[in-house]
Amino acid sequence: MSERPQHPQHLVVVGHGMAAVRLVELLVGGGWIEQGHALTVIGEEPGPAYNRILLSAVLEGTHDASSTVLRDESWYVDRGVALRTGVRVAEIDREAGEVVLVDRSRVAYDRLVLATGSVPSLPPIRGMVRPEGTLHERVHAFRSASDCRGLVAALADRRTPVRRAVVVGGGLLGLQVARALGARTGHGAVVTEVVEGAEHVLSRQLDRNGAGILARDLARLGTTVYTGARAVRLVASPQPEHAVGVRLDNGHVLATDLVVLTAGGRPSTALARRAGLDVRRGVVVDDALTTTDPRIHAIGDCAQHAGKVSGFVGPAWDQAAALAGRLLGDPTPYAGVREVARLRATGLDVAVLGDPEAATAAAGEVVEMTNPITRSHRKLVVRDGRVVAAALVGDLSRVGLLTQYVERGTVLGPHEPGDLLLPEKRTGSTGPADLPDDTEVCACAGVSAGAVRACGSLDDVRATTRATTGCGGCSGTVRALLAARTPVGALGG
Numbered sequence: 025m026s027e028r029p030q031h032p033q034h035l036v037v038v039g040h041g042m043a044a045v046r047l048v049e050l051l052v053g054g055g056w057i058e059q060g061h062a063l064t065v066i067g068e069e070p071g072p073a074y075n076r077i078l079l080s081a082v083l084e085g086t087h088d089a090s091s092t093v094l095r096d097e098s099w100y101v102d103r104g105v106a107l108r109t110g111v112r113v114a115e116i117d118r119e120a121g122e123v124v125l126v127d128r129s130r131v132a133y134d135r136l137v138l139a140t141g142s143v144p145s146l147p148p149i150r151g152m153v154r155p156e157g158t159l160h161e162r163v164h165a166f167r168s169a170s171d172c173r174g175l176v177a178a179l180a181d182r183r184t185p186v187r188r189a190v191v192v193g194g195g196l197l198g199l200q201v202a203r204a205l206g207a208r209t210g211h212g213a214v215v216t217e218v219v220e221g222a223e224h225v226l227s228r229q230l231d232r233n234g235a236g237i238l239a240r241d242l243a244r245l246g247t248t249v250y251t252g253a254r255a256v257r258l259v260a261s262p263q264p265e266h267a268v269g270v271r272l273d274n275g276h277v278l279a280t281d282l283v284v285l286t287a288g289g290r291p292s293t294a295l296a297r298r299a300g301l302d303v304r305r306g307v308v309v310d311d312a313l314t315t316t317d318p319r320i321h322a323i324g325d326c327a328q329h330a331g332k333v334s335g336f337v338g339p340a341w342d343q344a345a346a347l348a349g350r351l352l353g354d355p356t357p358y359a360g361v362r363e364v365a366r367l368r369a370t371g372l373d374v375a376v377l378g379d380p381e382a383a384t385a386a387a388g389e390v391v392e393m394t395n396p397i398t399r400s401h402r403k404l405v406v407r408d409g410r411v412v413a414a415a416l417v418g419d420l421s422r423v424g425l426l427t428q429y430v431e432r433g434t435v436l437g438p439h440e441p442g443d444l445l446l447p448e449k450r451t452g453s454t455g456p457a458d459l460p461d462d463t464e465v466c467a468c469a470g471v472s473a474g475a476v477r478a479c480g481s482l483d484d485v486r487a488t489t490r491a492t493t494g495c496g497g498c499s500g501t502v503r504a505l506l507a508a509r510t511p512v513g514a515l516g517g
């Protein structure tokens with residue numbers, strides 16, 4: 025059933041991150057304000073909303089902070105959207121239909137959208153938190169623009185030079201941060217060590233073979249990885265030239281100048297839980313992205329749909345689009361989380377479709393090729409002739425095709441999975457410009473090669489499809505597709 029309201033309604037969005045901005049853009053573009061409805065966005069972080077994924081590029085020095093801004097304040101003013109930043113929603117009063125802000129002021133809603141994202145979980149490292157509750161001056165979390173500013177300032181502070189850093193957590197975010205620190209341009213690279221409690225890096229996405237290829241890449245790029253070891257205590261540095269030491273549970277102490285915490289996050293659900301909504305790992309929503317209260321929806325990292333929470337921007341944007349559609353009168357149900365994880369890190373190429381480890385455990389047939397010489401790993405999990413999950417390290421040239429196979433449930437012939445493991449032929453027409461129209465090129469926004477070809481310029485691609493505006497991993501392919509159809513010099517952006 026369509027959610028399209030019959031009477032003027034006030035929609036309040038809690039959170040001003042990547043999902044919220046997408047929702048607001050789509051509602052405004054679809055005529056929400058023109059139809060006489062009101063829209064208020066309340067975000068805890070001060071300043072404009074930004075592309076969180078690009079924070080590691082700011083850390084690396086390839087982007088400045090201003091290039092991560094999604095929409096500035098004037099954009100909201102010009103479109104009649106009320107924006108309140110730097111203020112947290114403390115409570116939802118469902119009976120009154122109001123949200124209560126930390127300053128105890130109240131904002132009434134007819135409908136409420138929770139887009140509160142996730143919160144970093146801090147690993148239990150003794151000595152890391154000072155008695156007053158703040159992190160030790162040499163320890164930084166990495167999730168927000170403010171964390172990023174703090175880290176960049178620490179790296180630039182000449183009084184406390186940073187030559188070495190320890191990154192706690194060898195997941196997608198940890199590797200992103202480690203590579204950003206190692207590849208920092210213009211300020212001197214930092215020697216980086218990664219500590220990961222599991223037996224290998226990216227343990228949630230890769231098997232031992234895939235992670236082995238990645239570990240070799242990291243070593244080649246100058247990053248040392250300690251696996252099967254947990255950081256347990258902040259101690260004095262064993263070397264006078266470094267500021268602190270990180271003791272591991274095997275007794276080893278790493279001398280360092282900086283510690284960055286990237287060991288996971290969890291959906292931000294406290295508000296929903298206190299309001300009595302159904303919360304498991306995330307805020308539980310149905311196919312209409314509605315919680316157990318019909319007036320309250322949830323999207324993005326905080327939401328749990330069909331038992332899954334995502335943690336990636338692609339699903340957050342899909343959910344924003346599905347909810348905006350419903351509110352504007354399109355009853356199409358949300359089809360579920362597209363599971364595509366891509367590592368955005370200089371010199372490291374990893375893409376994971378679905379959950380290869382779970383799919384393998386659920387009696388999937390594994391077709392796999394690991395080539396340490398070319399530093400590539402491809403693993404497909406096949407069930408009843410369909411690719412249900414895949415992991416690629418090194419060479420990502422087949423990611424578009426595989427995404428298509430996974431999403432469409434294409435039944436392959438007996439030789440096809442094996443053929444997909446082989447490198448593409450070096451001869452003939454196999455460049456990005458030759459991709460079939462229906463091949464997905466942007467995993468964040470779910471954009472096909474044909475949709476890019478239909479655009480006149482890079483700016484047009486960004487505005488109409490959102491390709492390149494998420495993790496940016498598709499930029500090269502998009503440029504190649506445009507270049508193949510656009511005279512040189514007309515690309516812009």
Ligand SMILES: Cc1cc2nc3c(=O)[nH]c(=O)nc-3n(C[C@H](O)[C@H](O)[C@H](O)COP(=O)(O)OP(=O)(O)OC[C@H]3O[C@@H](n4cnc5c(N)ncnc54)[C@H](O)[C@@H]3O)c2cc1C
Nearest residue numbers: 039041042043068076112113140141324325335336337368
């Ligand atoms: C450093 C980093 C790198 C990443 N890299 C990638 C990547 O390469 N690819 C990818 O797909 N994903 C990546 N992600 C994940 C991606 O950023 C998230 O999936 C995406 O931001 C989800 O959007 P969201 O709006 O749900 O949450 P967020 O963008 O986190 O926004 C939530 C907002 O809600 C605010 N909020 C929370 N509670 C309240 C409250 N009570 N009142 C008011 N405001 C509140 C928060 O302060 C925050 O600003 C990365 C994340 C980080 C941190």
